[in-house]
Amino acid sequence: MDKVQDNRAWFLIIPVFLIVAFSAVVPLMTVVNYSVQEIFGPGQTFFVGTEWFEAVLKDDRLHDALVRQIIYSLAVLAIEIPLGILIALGMPGGRSAKTSLTLVLLALPLLIPFNVVGTIWQIFGRGDIGLLGATFRAIGIDYNYTNNSAHAWVTVLVMDVWHWTSLVALLCYAGLQSIPPAFYQAAKIDGASKWAVFRYIQLPKMRGVLIIAVLLRFMDSFMIYTEPFVLTGGGPGNSTTFLSQYLTQMAVGQFDIGKAAAFSIVYFLIVLLFSFIFYTIITRTGEGEKK
């Protein structure tokens, strides 16, 4: 077919341009603008070139936060992905009251606002009135997330697992439901073991949703802010200060706008880079298993 030339098409994409410009490009450019200036007040700005970026890259506290963040995100993935798959495999299929109940129960944590999740766990973990804290005390463990770094760190991790594993489970469940029953029958006739069914039918068929689950959970956990902010405020010490906490301290606490802007850009690039790496790895390992 001949290509049709029609400049009116530009009018149709103007709304998209405007929305993207105001929601993404303009704010991002503002940040870029801040990142190369020293700002004392309105009208008192000086161009400083790459100084802020150099400062950010040399910042030891930032390095610590980054390492903490990477370990945290990897731990989140290492726990939530296998756990989500296991839950999905164990869920009842078909249309029954049991299925509906399970789905509702699973979706429940996802419906709770982030700061409420933080508050729930803050109370849950308290030694005096919290069920979790009191239980630990009763069995003789001196659990205290407010002054023990390890306890605080694990609590934040467990809280994330409680909050988000459902998402992985629901995605996997959707993936499993799309497998035609004939596959299972064929495997049964072949005499395939449960493990073989999982490895050679279910896992390849869940690949698409797993890519989404890994990317979502990675990006979200890498940018985690609200829950540790409510639960521990980044402490004790810096043990639960993740990148976004540190960024907020810098921008809002110390009002280091220029440095915080440079940090934001680096942060953005890190998330982008990791997401790209994960995406590439997952798509490569299962090449051709799309169907």
Place this chain on the structure above:
Amino acid sequence: MTLTLEGVAKRVGAEQHLHPLSLELQPGSFNVLLGRTLAGKTTLMRLMAGLDAPTAGRVLENGKDVTGTSVRHRDVAMVYQQFINYPAMTVYENIASPLRRQGKDKAEIDAKVRRTAAMLRITPYLDRLPAELSGGQQQRCAIARALVKGAGLLLLDEPLVNLDYKLREELRAELREIFADGKTTVVYATTEPQEALILGGNVTVLHEGRMLQTGPTGDVFHTPASLECAQVFSDPPMNVVDAILTNDRVALSDGTNLPLSAHDRNLPAGPCKVGIRANHLTVLRRSERLVPIRGKVALSEISGSETFVHLRHGDTTLIAREEGVHSHPIGSDIQVYADPDRIFVFSSAGQLVAAPNWRRSALRNIA
């Protein structure tokens, strides 16, 4: 293997999916299950495979009762309507998988995989994943996987239905040769009478969960025991007209009189139903014996290189076959010719009374 079904039935809740039926399949035989959608073909196959247990009756393999035995311990392979392969394995690994489970050694596996792949013409694709193949090749891979297992019973549940016309014809022709080796008992389910005729062997006609008839394909096609069975085994459906049988003619309810032929002479006089297959109701007058029927065209459809003309004649609608591609304006007058030698006579209740004479060798010509 010899597969024997003794009064097997399947009931799910209040629904009787399969009424009790008995059947014996000989070792190495080729058996077609013919029936429309929901006739119970898949249900029957699942019982044969052991995927489901019958709610009544017994299943015997070589005389041994296997009614309750799980499919895992049966000697069976199955090919489905959908193309079922392990998505993460190459074609080679897919075909090799049943052999690996049997614990065969490497050299034997390799030889068998390559021989089977060659038979199904997928040798060039052994290193590919199923998703990288066309539908026809994927199904060839699935068939190869089932064949290589060397099971005593091979079940094929409408294996060609999801393929396009050309591929279907091609694969169907090859299947006959592939199954000709004669060790495996093959059961092949299809909705298409044409397919049953082309594949030959034995046919079992199912309709709404009941077995209507079973026997060599040619016998069943030419002497369907009942009107129902004839309908399932005719495409397009057989023309059925109420008639009165007298001692010198068959008077159809629409006023057409057919002279008696060798097969319907000397039958008791009285009301009956007459069945005429579309290919014995022709637009072309091939012989003076043929009896003209005038009507108006209701519809004309082209199938392959034939035309099927639906015509209204009085209260009845008839379907006539015409060689070649033709167009007939709706509502135009048309004259078709019925062959009095080829009519089926059924009782008013639908039981076969007389079928046209046929030579057993005739089937080969059809196929």
